[in-house]
Amino acid sequence: AQRVTQPEKLLSVFKGAPVELKCNYSYSGSPELFWYVQYSRQRLQLLLRHISRESIKGFTADLNKGETSFHLKKPFAQEEDSAMYYCALREGGTASKLTFGTGTRLQVTL
Amino acid sequence: DTGVSQDPRHKITKRGQNVTFRCDPISEHNRLYWYRQTLGQGPEFLTYFQNEAQLEKSRLLSDRFSAERPKGSFSTLEIQRTEQGDSAMYLCASSRNGVTEAFFGQGTRLTVV
Numbered sequence: 001a002q003r004v005t006q007p008e009k010l011l012s013v014f015k016g017a018p019v020e021l022k023c024n025y026s027y028s029g030s031p032e033l034f035w036y037v038q039y040s041r042q043r044l045q046l047l048l049r050h051i052s053r054e055s056i057k058g059f060t061a062d063l064n065k066g067e068t069s070f071h072l073k074k075p076f077a078q079e080e081d082s083a084m085y086y087c088a089l090r091e092g093g094t095a096s097k098l099t100f101g102t103g104t105r106l107q108v109t110l
Numbered sequence: 111d112t113g114v115s116q117d118p119r120h121k122i123t124k125r126g127q128n129v130t131f132r133c134d135p136i137s138e139h140n141r142l143y144w145y146r147q148t149l150g151q152g153p154e155f156l157t158y159f160q161n162e163a164q165l166e167k168s169r170l171l172s173d174r175f176s177a178e179r180p181k182g183s184f185s186t187l188e189i190q191r192t193e194q195g196d197s198a199m200y201l202c203a204s205s206r207n208g209v210t211e212a213f214f215g216q217g218t219r220l221t222v223v
């Protein structure tokens with residue numbers, strides 16, 4: 001069965017410092033990987049997906065099939081990046097459900 | 111707000127009572143999903159519909175849980191004979207099809223006392 005692991009429950013960084021939120025997955029096929037973000041008192045929303053290969057709000061994530069990882073990175077953290085981040089996997093083919101990790105809370109301090 | 115809408119936002123019920131939640135997806139989204147999220151965990155898949163057909167159910171969905179999506183529009187999730195372990199945030203999401211982005215609602219927080 002597929003599994004998504006986010007090893008850190010909390011990541012605290014200073015404003016302007018680099019950020020890396022870790023995500024590892026286990027799945028035998030070719031998955032699609034996503035990062036979802038939940039800001040305080042807001043709904044869960046898509047941040048980025050690996051097939052888009054784009055940068056959103058300065059965040060990027062590269063799918064590394066060899067290491068089965070999809071880490072989220074940003075070179076310079078901003079206060080408004082403070083939120084809960086969830087890595088999610090969708091199986092290939094016609095399946096559409098998402099399997100989420102347990103989430104990492106990013107806290108950006110001055 | 112034209113996003114996914116869930117009602118109620120909060121529900122407190124006594125153990126053993128039945129509860130029903132409603133989800134209104136984004137119009138024209140033919141896929142609708144239910145997830146459950148407990149404290150410290152990510153959302154866990156419960157079930158999903160394509161139009162009015164329920165295509166997959168998780169093992170998490172015990173016999174006390176039932177979901178419907180009549181006419182392929184809104185959906186309801188009913189929990190019968192609630193237990194304290196049912197206390198969680200119940201999230202609904204919708205997407206245009208199986209490969210596009212899923213949009214989430216604000217969730218219904220259930221507390222069973």
